[in-house]
Ligand SMILES: [Zn+2]
């Protein structure tokens with residue numbers, strides 16, 4: 001077993017604190033078991049190992065900022081909040097989230113957090129739909145199609 005990093009330990013502390021504070025009880029169905037039969041949701045990836053459950057709206061961060069509103073939601077791994085991704089695409093997603101998170105004001109309101117949540121969900125879905133295919137490939141195909149449509 002590798003030693004846990006500071007970040008992992010802090011994560012576990014936070015989750016434990018929320019579970020205690022909000023009297024959270026594990027639901028009878030453990031969604032984490034589903035992972036074994038899933039694959040990365042990134043189009044064109046399909047990796048089946050090192051899979052992570054990613055919260056599309058980064059509810060973990062939101063729960064850190066406003067636990068009364070978001071902690072229970074985070075802990076419950078709501079199916080609509082979750083996508084399965086491999087390690088690489090998980091880090092990619094969090095990298096893509098960064099500029100939006102930096103844009104948050106010091107003491108964001110609930111409305112501002114909800115806005116962020118929606119934006120992040122959208123960033124996530126758009127990215128996962130994109131797949132490995134390069135953008136210009138699609139464009140050239142489209143251009144080709146529209147050219148053939150130009151018949152009189
Ligand atoms: Zn994530």
Ligand SMILES: [Zn+2]
Nearest residue numbers: 040045086089
């Ligand atoms: Zn992947």
